[in-house]
Amino acid sequence: MIGASLSRWTMSYFAAALVALVAAEIMMVAGYGFPAASIGAPETLILVHVVAIGWLSLLMCGALLQFLPVLVAKPLYSDALALPALVALVAGLAALILGFLQLGGRIAPGVPFLAIAAILLIAGFALIVWNLARTMAAAKTIPLPARFVLVGLAGLALTAALGATFALTLGGTVTSGPLLTLTVAGLPIHVVAGLGGWLNITAVGVSYRLLAMFMLAPELERRTTSGALYLGAAALGVAVAGGILMVLLEAGPSLALLAGLALGLVALALYGFDAGHLYRARKRPKIELNSRMAAFALASLAASVALVVILLALGRLGDQTGAVVYLVAFGWLSGLGLAQLYKIVAFMTWLECYGPVLGKAPTPRVQDLVTETRAEKWFWLYFVAVWAGAAALLAGFPLAFRFAAALSLAATIGILAQLVRTRRLADVKAAIRLPRGAQPPRLLMTHQP
Amino acid sequence: MSSFVELDVRPILRAGGEPFGEIMGAIARLAPGQGLKLLATFKPVPLFSVLGAKGFGHEERELGGGDWEVIFQPTGQAAAPAPATAPANASDWPDPAQHMDNRDLDPPEPMVRILAATEALKRGDVLSALLCRDPIFLLPELAKRGHAWRGAFEPDGKTYKILVRIGAAREAAA
Numbered sequence: 357m358i359g360a361s362l363s364r365w366t367m368s369y370f371a372a373a374l375v376a377l378v379a380a381e382i383m384m385v386a387g388y389g390f391p392a393a394s395i396g397a398p399e400t401l402i403l404v405h406v407v408a409i410g411w412l413s414l415l416m417c418g419a420l421l422q423f424l425p426v427l428v429a430k431p432l433y434s435d436a437l438a439l440p441a442l443v444a445l446v447a448g449l450a451a452l453i454l455g456f457l458q459l460g461g462r463i464a465p466g467v468p469f470l471a472i473a474a475i476l477l478i479a480g481f482a483l484i485v486w487n488l489a490r491t492m493a494a495a496k497t498i499p500l501p502a503r504f505v506l507v508g509l510a511g512l513a514l515t516a517a518l519g520a521t522f523a524l525t526l527g528g529t530v531t532s533g534p535l536l537t538l539t540v541a542g543l544p545i546h547v548v549a550g551l552g553g554w555l556n557i558t559a560v561g562v563s564y565r566l567l568a569m570f571m572l573a574p575e576l577e578r579r580t581t582s583g584a585l586y587l588g589a590a591a592l593g594v595a596v597a598g599g600i601l602m603v604l605l606e607a608g609p610s611l612a613l614l615a616g617l618a619l620g621l622v623a624l625a626l627y628g629f630d631a632g633h634l635y636r637a638r639k640r641p642k643i644e645l646n647s648r649m650a651a652f653a654l655a656s657l658a659a660s661v662a663l664v665v666i667l668l669a670l671g672r673l674g675d676q677t678g679a680v681v682y683l684v685a686f687g688w689l690s691g692l693g694l695a696q697l698y699k700i701v702a703f704m705t706w707l708e709c710y711g712p713v714l715g716k717a718p719t720p721r722v723q724d725l726v727t728e729t730r731a732e733k734w735f736w737l738y739f740v741a742v743w744a745g746a747a748a749l750l751a752g753f754p755l756a757f758r759f760a761a762a763l764s765l766a767a768t769i770g771i772l773a774q775l776v777r778t779r780r781l782a783d784v785k786a787a788i789r790l791p792r793g794a795q796p797p798r799l800l801m802t803h804q805p
Numbered sequence: 806m807s808s809f810v811e812l813d814v815r816p817i818l819r820a821g822g823e824p825f826g827e828i829m830g831a832i833a834r835l836a837p838g839q840g841l842k843l844l845a846t847f848k849p850v851p852l853f854s855v856l857g858a859k860g861f862g863h864e865e866r867e868l869g870g871g872d873w874e875v876i877f878q879p880t881g882q883a884a885a886p887a888p889a890t891a892p893a894n895a896s897d898w899p900d901p902a903q904h905m906d907n908r909d910l911d912p913p914e915p916m917v918r919i920l921a922a923t924e925a926l927k928r929g930d931v932l933s934a935l936l937c938r939d940p941i942f943l944l945p946e947l948a949k950r951g952h953a954w955r956g957a958f959e960p961d962g963k964t965y966k967i968l969v970r971i972g973a974a975r976e977a978a979a
Contacts, residue, residue, distance in 0.1 A: 360941045429939045569912060569938075574963075640911060703913070711946055715921035722913060 360425035362708055362802045365438040367779075369418025370697060371800050372446055374772055376410025377690065381768055384745075384761035390678050391754045396543070398460030402453050407685055409449045409477070412555050413512075415693050417441070417484050419562065419700065420505065424488050427502040427565055433490035435804070441483035448476030455527060470527030474520035481516045485509050500577050500585060504561020507589045511553020514596050518546040534604055545599040545609055551681065552620055553592040555689055560584065560627050563650065566696055567631065570647050571638035576630050584626040591619035617664070624661055628654070645728040645735065649695035652739045656687025659743075663750075679749035686742045686764065694738065694771055702726050702778050708797050709781065709790075717791035720784045726774065727783050734770030741767055809840035809876060818846045832856065832877070840878035848873045855900075867960060898955075898970055901933035902926060908937045908964065916943045919969065923952055928972035936965040943967075 380403060383389055389403030425432045432438075455470035457463045488509060492498055498506070518538075524530040525539040568575050595616025599609035631654050635647075660683045667673040667680070702725045710719040745760035776782075779799050781789050790796060795803055812831045814824035824845075831841055841861075843849065853863050856877050865875040903922055907915035915936050920943070922932050940956070947954050947969060956967035 361945050426941050429941060572909070572911060572937075575938075639909060707913070707942060711942070712949070714917055714946070715924035719917075721917075 360429070360431050361804065362704055363418075363422040363425075363432060363438065364435045364802050364804055365442060366418045366422045366704065367701075367802055368439075368800050369414050369421070369442055370701065370775075372442065373411050373414035373418065374768075374775070376406050376414065376449075377768055378765065378772070380406045380411060381761055381765035385758055385765055387754070387758055391749060391757060395678055398456040398462075401456045401459075404681075405449065405452055405456075408550055408555070409445065409452070412685065412689055412693065413481075414442070414445060415697070416555060416558055417445070419693075419696075420484075420488055420558070422700070422704065423562060423565070424491055424502065424505060427505065427562075428492055428495035428498060430491055430494045433487050433494070437483050437487045441480045441487070444476045444480030444483065448473050448480055451476055452523070455523065459526060468527050468529065470523040471529045474523040474527075478516055478520050481512055485513060499575075500581050501561045501565040503585055504564070504588070505558055507585065507592065508554050508556075508558030508561060510589075511549050511555075511557055511592050511596075514592075515546060515550035515554050518542060518549060518596075522546065537606065538600065538603055541603045541608060542600065544613055545596055545603070547681070548595045548599070548613060548616065549592065551684060551689075552616075553596065556684070557588050557592065559689055559692055560588070560624075563692060563696075564630070564634075567634045567647065567650065570699060571634060571643050572640040573634040573638040576634065578630065578633075580626045580630050584623045584630065587619050587623035587626065591616045591623055594619060621661060621664070624657065628658060628661075644699065644723070645726075645732055646695045646699035649698070649735045649739075650692055652735070653688050653691030653695060656683060656691055656739070656742070659746075660684045660688060676750060679746055682749055683742070683746040687739070687746065691739060691742065694768070695735065697775065698726065698731060698735075698771070701775050704802065705779055705781070705797050708802050709794050712795075713791050713793045716793065718788050719791060719794075720788050724784055724788075725778050725781065727777075731771065731774040734767045734774065738764055738767035738771065808836075809842045809878070810835060811842045811844070813844040815844055815846050815872065828852065832859065832861075838879060840876055843875045843877065844868075845873050845875070846871060849875060852877075898931050898968060899929070900931065901968065902930040903932050905932070905934040908935050913942070916940060916946070919943060919967075920946060920950075923947070923950065923969060923971055926971045930971045932969045932971070934967050934969070936967065937963065939965055940967060 383403050383406070389397070389400040393399040421432060421438050451469045451473035454463065454467075455473050458465050458469055488505070492502060492506065495502075521530070521535055522539045522542070525535050564576060564581065567573065595613050598612030598615065602609050602612050635651065660680060663676075663680055663683065664673065667676050673680070702722050706720070706722045706725055713719060741760050741763035745757050745764060748754075748756035748760055776799065779797055781796065797803065810831060812828065814827060817824040817827065828841075828843065835841060843852075848865060848867075852875070856863065860880055861877040862880045863875055863877050865873055868874055903926065905918060905922065907918060910918070915934070919932065919934050919940070922934075926932060944954065944956075951972055953970045953973035954967055956965060958965050
């Protein structure tokens with residue numbers, strides 16, 4: 357074991373992800389896509405993929421390139437592969453947007469953008485999965501949080517495979533009968549695999565370790581933890597494999613998706629139980645902003661679960677998918693992502709800049725790179741805006757939703773400005789800002805010795 | 806099987822006493838070839854090198870309840886098979902010049918303190934530190950600064966013990 361170093365391209369992933377988040381929020385403010393357009397309209401597909409691939413997947417990939425090595429105590433298999441993966445994913449997303457514009461008749465057909473997008477996105481995600489899987493394969497033991505990541509990566513592979521199938525079929529490259537059937541009826545499976553499998557299970561796994569680490573709580577390897585893992589994996593398997601099978605049998609995927617949902621809700625309840633335990637068992641009495649704000653994200657997850665159960669009981673889940681997806685994507689996944697980014701960017705910047713001179717010169721603490729009181733108000737605004745936006749969607753007030761989206765955009769820009777200040781060491785006292793031998797960090801990538 | 810004298814210092818330790826004199830006295834009274842079986846309320850790591858210098862090998866096992874049994878035997882005797890000790894306890898390094906317990910510190914404070922301590926110690930000195938997880942980001946920094954290290958989790962699986970030897974070329978560790 358030789359430990360792990362800083363991932364060179366993680367900051368670039370974070371930057372690209374944040375650009376996509378801001379772009380998606382601008383679309384929502386402008387009334388582009390759902391709820392102004394229908395949930396399956398090309399405009400909505402563009403909005404959803406800017407959020408799912410551009411923001412959340414790039415954020416998660418960048419974070420995993422840095423944190424999977426920490427989870428398994430092995431260095432990243434290849435730092436070099438991370439850059440071509442990023443380029444392929446960003447180019448693939450651009451091609452996908454152009455392909456959706458072709459579907460909507462906004463730009464001329466001709467160039468097969470959907471097929472190009474399928475190839476680029478599969479290539480980008482394959483490079484990520486290969487890099488992370490080789491990193492895990494080198495470890496002697498795979499602790500539980502990393503096993504969640506493994507299941508999440510399986511979800512990513514399934515999502516990307518389904519998405520590529522749809523893109524090739526819709527783009528007219530593939531015309532086989534069963535794949536056409538899958539494309540017509542399989543969209544909910546793709547959404548469940550991506551949001552519920554890849555993004556959600558990975559976020560759960562990473563959060564187990566991050567919450568324990570930042571709050572000085574004991575690492576959890578309890579029966580509830582492994583229960584959440586196995587039930588989550590089973591939920592993904594039932595929903596995706598069962599769903600595909602039922603679609604191909606022309607029965608519609610609903611039953612498999614509901615069975616998967618039932619398993620998934622139990623898994624999330626176990627996770628909620630564990631997360632509550634981590635907060636209660638922490639040794640650190642006063643926790644930092646990232647852990648306080650992660651509690652808001654967890655509350656959003658709990659609210660999403662309650663909402664799903666209530667809508668199911670009322671028989672209205674089908675009509676309100678948009679509100680549920682919005683609350684999961686922006687309250688839970690984005691909320692957790694932004695909260696932890698605030699700490700991760702500060703930690704990586706601190707280690708990059710001051711690691712080489714620790715003990716040799718006076719250096720700031722990690723917390724000296726941030727000003728929590730200034731950031732906190734933006735986080736509050738963000739969560740309140742997202743909750744208001746979800747309420748507006750539920751109540752069917754599109755204009756109120758756009759107003760809430762404008763507030764969440766302002767909050768995101770506020771948080772983004774804090775991250776840039778951290779990267780620039782703008783809040784560090786001048787006397788200790790750049791001791792002899794310390795290199796100022798670059799904004800978008802990490803120095804390596 | 807060679808004979809050994811049994812010495813139980815647990816009552817002394819529990820009463821808050823210091824059994825070092827007692828132990829050295831018992832060692833001095835051993836017949837040639839005789840070993841010492843020591844019972845203590847913790848793993849007496851510092852003794853390993855003290856008695857190692859006097860020509861004793863050691864084999865320890867945990868008795869439960871935090872108690873340890875250590876058998877010190879003169880080397881050159883038919884030595885017992887090598888015990889499976891954690892690499893952090895290998896005894897060919899000098900006694901640690903400094904001990905740190907960094908288990909309750911917020912990350913990355915444990916790393917900051919260890920690196921600060923390594924700058925203050927002399928070349929060849931050993932620093933011992935207890936941590937609550939693998940020091941993933943510390944290890945490359947130690948290597949970059951030319952320090953050798955040995956580290957592993959203690960048998961409880963919760964405490965990670967690292968020994969850092971200042972300025973020594975990097976040696977293999979588990």
